Amino acid sequence: MNLRINPTRMELLRLKKRVRVAKRGHKLLKDKRDELMKRFMALIRDVKNMRLTVEKRLMEAYRSFLVARAVMSPEVLEEAIMFPTQQVEISIKEVRMMSIIAPVFTLQQEGAMYSYGLASSSSDLDAALDTFSAVLPLLVELASVERSLDLLAEEIEKTRRRVNALEYVLIPNLEKTVKSIAMKLSEQERAAITRLMKIKDVVRAK
Amino acid sequence: MYKIGLIGDRDTTMGFRALGLATFEVSGQSDTEQAVLEVMRDNFAVVLITERAYARVAQMLHEHRDRALPVYSLIPDNQGSIGLGQKRLSKMIERAIGVDILFKEVGKN
Numbered sequence: 001m002n003l004r005i006n007p008t009r010m011e012l013l014r015l016k017k018r019v020r021v022a023k024r025g026h027k028l029l030k031d032k033r034d035e036l037m038k039r040f041m042a043l044i045r046d047v048k049n050m051r052l053t054v055e056k057r058l059m060e061a062y063r064s065f066l067v068a069r070a071v072m073s074p075e076v077l078e079e080a081i082m083f084p085t086q087q088v089e090i091s092i093k094e095v096r097m098m099s100i101i102a103p104v105f106t107l108q109q110e111g112a113m114y115s116y117g118l119a120s121s122s123s124d125l126d127a128a129l130d131t132f133s134a135v136l137p138l139l140v141e142l143a144s145v146e147r148s149l150d151l152l153a154e155e156i157e158k159t160r161r162r163v164n165a166l167e168y169v170l171i172p173n174l175e176k177t178v179k180s181i182a183m184k185l186s187e188q189e190r191a192a193i194t195r196l197m198k199i200k201d202v203v204r205a206k
Numbered sequence: 207m208y209k210i211g212l213i214g215d216r217d218t219t220m221g222f223r224a225l226g227l228a229t230f231e232v233s234g235q236s237d238t239e240q241a242v243l244e245v246m247r248d249n250f251a252v253v254l255i256t257e258r259a260y261a262r263v264a265q266m267l268h269e270h271r272d273r274a275l276p277v278y279s280l281i282p283d284n285q286g287s288i289g290l291g292q293k294r295l296s297k298m299i300e301r302a303i304g305v306d307i308l309f310k311e312v313g314k315n
């Protein structure tokens with residue numbers, strides 16, 4: 001499809017410039033897409049393995065908690081963990097990477113983890129809380145890398161669309177229009193030359 | 207400073223509550239939605255959500271996916287994983303690459 005533009009020399013120059021810019025943009029975006037893809041591929045395998053290990057560790061934690069629950073009476077257990085003395089907080093750092101801003105979470109644990117007296121609780125509960133506490137940093141890290149992965153995927157999708165729009169729509173259109181304007185201009189030029197020649201003949205014949 | 211939350215059933219929340227996470231114990235549709243709303247109002251950075259609870263509010267979370275925080279992380283509950291966490295991962299791969307190269311056996315085909 002040609003763009004509707006007057007076939008003038010001005011427009012031709014303007015369009016040629018646009019083609020140049022579009023081609024440069026296309027190349028840059030393509031490079032960006034490739035680099036994003038590279039990072040994505042590097043991350044994805046790690047994240048997958050990480051998710052699998054975290055899920056496994058979490059199941060272990062549940063299991064040990066189940067053991068603790070089995071040996072303690074529900075009331076005592078409830079009482080023991082009702083008011084946690086430990087506080088967990090997260091601080092966020094932003095990491096810029098290829099025009100996306102990925103969050104990096106750091107976990108901060110404060111206070112004593114065992115919020116109960118040693119007399120009334122079983123040691124299984126201690127063990128269970130230990131495993132939970134060991135899984136928590138992994139979970140937080142997993143959340144952060146999965147988030148970056150999600151953002152990366154979105155950015156790749158966006159960039160790919162832009163690359164394709166430039167490659168298959170905008171640049172061909174512009175080039176076609178440039179060509180048709182160039183043809184029209186040279187046609188005009190030829191018309192002018194023949195007209196001049198004709199006039200010359202007429203003048204000479206007098 | 208940001209908080210960590212956990213939305214899940216009673217058995218899952220109990221263990222994490224002792225660690226100082228803000229836990230939301232949910233069992234049905236409306237209380238899960240309520241928990242998500244609450245989490246969005248407060249300054250949570252990471253919200254762990256069990257796959258079963260996530261399945262109930264997936265639509266709702268999808269509508270708010272433009273928000274930077276909190277980040278929802280899927281965890282299996284104590285009855286084991288139903289594969290949503292991995293499915294979400296393979297969706298990302300499909301979006302980025304076009305085909306799922308890692309979880310072929312989990313995805314379709």
